[in-house]
Amino acid sequence: MTTSRVLHFLRGPATSPAPADHQGPRQHLRFPPAGEGMRRVSVACSSSTTGEGEGMTYKGAGVDIDAGTELVRRIRKMAPGIGGFGGLYPFGDHFLVAGTDGVGTKLKLAFETGIHDTIGIDLVAMSVNDIVTSGAEPMFFLDYYSTSKLDVDLAEKVIKGIVDGCKQSDCVLLGGETAEMPDFYAEGEYDLSGFAVGKVKNDKVIDGKNIVKGDVLIGLPSSGVHSNGFSLARRVLEKSGLSLSDQLPRNDDITTTVGEALMAPTVIYVKQVLEIISKGGVKGLAHITGGGFTDNIPRVFPSGLGAKIFTGSWEVPPVFKWLQQVGNIDDAEMRRTFNMGIGMVLVVSRESADRIIEDTHGSNPAYRIGEVIEGEGVHYV
Amino acid sequence: MTTSRVLHFLRGPATSPAPADHQGPRQHLRFPPAGEGMRRVSVACSSSTTGEGEGMTYKGAGVDIDAGTELVRRIRKMAPGIGGFGGLYPFGDHFLVAGTDGVGTKLKLAFETGIHDTIGIDLVAMSVNDIVTSGAEPMFFLDYYSTSKLDVDLAEKVIKGIVDGCKQSDCVLLGGETAEMPDFYAEGEYDLSGFAVGKVKNDKVIDGKNIVKGDVLIGLPSSGVHSNGFSLARRVLEKSGLSLSDQLPRNDDITTTVGEALMAPTVIYVKQVLEIISKGGVKGLAHITGGGFTDNIPRVFPSGLGAKIFTGSWEVPPVFKWLQQVGNIDDAEMRRTFNMGIGMVLVVSRESADRIIEDTHGSNPAYRIGEVIEGEGVHYV
Structure with a gap:
């Protein structure tokens, strides 16, 4: 059983949420305000197959959540006065x-497919899409690329993607x-982290x-799985018996492989988001x-x-239909x-909704996917 | 033969050098100003023993330098317009x-010694000591901790060090x-990266x-090897036949082990540096x-x-004498x-030197270690 978790610790002031962070499926733990602010915690747990005949789930295995929660509890204890402004740092009339x-x-899939020239786009995307949720305009990015033995051709491809992501x-x-x-690291493997301000x-x-x-x-379309859920996706792939170079089933575009x-x-x-924001x-x-939406x-x-x-308000891409069916x-x-x-949801005033959607036609067309209701959580109808 | 290299690419405007970056021993490659600015490149190469009877060296193996140089050449080619302000980003009346x-x-030594509660200090130090060389006051830090399976006790120790480093x-x-x-990652191992602004x-x-x-x-004392030269240091340790828990030879303080x-x-x-700077x-x-000094x-x-x-103007700590002798x-x-x-060298006006050195007495005492001369490079007398 493969277990994969991502734990994120960000602290936000009570009035200004930290930018959305990125995890696998997670459980939210919200602490009450303490000291300068609130600490938001997300613990993500990985896929685990529960048996041959059963459907696959991304279930929060108790041990994993406990470990993540415990680590954060300890961090809070040793750093009660540090990090009162999760993600947002006051700087004159701005927040950084x-x-x-x-x-x-x-990354494992990049190693297996040999597709290295776009993983850098993913890297930039994960950080800049997070910070833009606060309305922030990205200024600069730094990367950390770690490997056991530098392969120039490989590194060039990865950094090319980072450069592309920065341009985008x-x-x-x-x-x-x-x-x-x-x-x-194993031969041919590497790890990446990125940092955006x-x-x-x-x-x-x-x-x-x-x-x-x-x-x-309002929902803005994704290109596919993006950079989350890969523990489950890789498990489904394994179960499917398909190779990465096979055609993606349930796809009208027969030129797309599973790996692609x-x-x-x-x-x-x-x-796109900054332009929409600028118009109110x-x-x-x-x-x-x-x-996902749920969390x-x-x-x-x-x-x-x-x-x-x-x-039913938008078309679910073939890759998700295939994952759901096989898994x-x-x-x-x-x-x-x-x-x-x-991949991105905007909450907008009722008056501005039609205009915003109309403005996106011709670029990345937005969908009206739902509305805000009294209550808690997400209800799918 | 173990090979370890660190390649750093930073681009600085012709008038404002990027903050000093951190590498193993390296070769400098300076490109002339191009586009918005200059790209400074450092390629570091690792230790390699050349034979039983010969002294150990950190020699730049041709292949490694070529690989690093080649990567940077390709980065320049694909991103000529990106990163014109190496490390310094203009922001109103400030630079970030x-x-x-x-x-x-x-890190390997942390795994071997089991000392995990200070490696986070090293992590913070490497970035904040770099940015303070521009006169910048660190505002915030973010860390990336990557491991195959989260060990809460271990992670707590590492993050405790990061918290300590941020406080410092x-x-x-x-x-x-x-x-x-x-x-x-191998069991019990992890990688760390940090970002400071x-x-x-x-x-x-x-x-x-x-x-x-x-x-x-003016030189400010280090605590020892800091976070560079470990490929060579580990090789010397191996050759010495000592274990990490043995007492450090050539040391008056007999309670210090090699590992410590x-x-x-x-x-x-x-x-300390910001206070000195503030006084002119x-x-x-x-x-x-x-x-080292040389580069x-x-x-x-x-x-x-x-x-x-x-x-002869300062006392070389025992750990270096031991490394030199054994290796x-x-x-x-x-x-x-x-x-x-x-660990830090300040270049100051002749008029201010005595005052600056006097002011450090009682804290981390500074030494007058040299002077600026006509010519190039570093001359040891």
Whole structure:
């Protein structure tokens, strides 16, 4: 049984949520305000098959959640005064917004497919899509590339992707570290982490606090699985008996292989989202990473509000249909593991919804996918 | 033969050097200004024993340098317009200064000694000591901790060190990522990277451009090997036949083991350096990492200037004497591999030198270790 978890610790002030962070499917643990602010914690647990005949699930194995929770409890204890401004750092009339992330086990698929020139886009995407949820404009990015023995051709491909990602998000690749660490990584393998810093004017921070019942949820399309859910996706692939070079089943576009479909780079929403924000009406943003709609959308809401999602309002891409069918994964499990075709959700005022959707025609067309309701959590109708 | 290299790519404007970066022993490649600025490149190569009877060297194996150079050449080609402000990002009347680094193969020694509660100090030190060389005050830090299976006790120790390092440098631990990556790391092992961002007023940037002949070099003591040269240090240890729990030879303090001496956390110079800077007279700063004085000091000088170092002006710590003796390493090799007891060098005006040195008495006492001369490079007298 493979176990994969990502634990993220970010601390946010009570009034300004930290940028959405990125995990596998997770359990949210919310602590009450203490000291300077609130600490938001997400613990992600991995896929585990429960038996031959049963459907696959991304279930939170107790031990994993306990370990993550325990680590964060200890961090809080030793650093009660540190990090009162999770992700947001006050700087004159601006906040600096910082995020760090890796691309998780999607890297294993890069090693297996040999597709290395887009994993850098994923790396940049995970951090910049996070910080743009606060309304922040990315300024610069730094990368850390670690491997046991530097392979120039390989590294060039990876860094090419990072450069592409920076271009797509209009930010500067300000520096980086390429570290050769003998005996740390298997031959041909590497790890990546990235770090993005953006800025947003104090009075322009988007934090969800003005969201009210009746506001509209707008979804921006994803390119596929993006950079989350790969523990489960790789397990499904194994069960399918297909190779990465086989054609993706349930796909009209017969030129796409399974490997290509899974490795499709994460969409960088920065330019589109900043343009939409600049025209007004946006109250909250959720980067749909691990945890899917189910975990990511509610985190931007004030307490007492939830979401109704119209499940037929957009087309679920073939890769998710294939994963669900082969893995015999139920709907709820799919929705809290994968983005299902929507990588960024905007919560906007009812008045601005039509205009915003119309404006996206011709670029990355947005869908009206739901609305804000009284209650808690996400309801799929 | 173990080979370890670190390649760093930073781009700096012609007038403002990027903060000193951290490598093993390295070869400098300076490109002429192109596009927005200059790209500074450092390629570090690792230790290799050349035979039983010969002294150990950290020699730049041709292949390694070629690989690093080649990678940077390709990066330049694909991103000519990206990263014109190496490490320094203009922001109103300030520059934001960012640095990223890991701790290299010192991690292997942490695994072997079981000393995990100070490696986080090393991690923070490597980045904040870099950015303070521009005169920047660190604001916040983020960490990335990657392991195959989360061990809460171990992670707690590592993060405790990161918290300590942030306290020592008066910066906020703004966020972090703890990533579980199954099948990436050996049992009990992990990798670390860190990111620090600081600020400095435009007119307060320290860039060495006012350095003149006759200026004084002041050295601040290190705690030992810090976080560079571990490929060579581990090789010497192997040759010595000592275990990590044996007493360090050539040491008056008989309670120090070899493991403790090598694992001594990197000194964080932030507070001391910022205080010295605030009182005036500081023209340039060099964080003595891999490459030692030989490579790190000249990089802060305007062209046509070099350094004369008075080798007897400070006490070389026992750990270096032991490394040199056991490894049969010649002086030049030692000086371009290790910090030899001085972790930060300040270039100050002749008028301010005595005052600066006097002010440090009672804290981390500074030494007058040399002076700026006409010429190139570092001359040891």
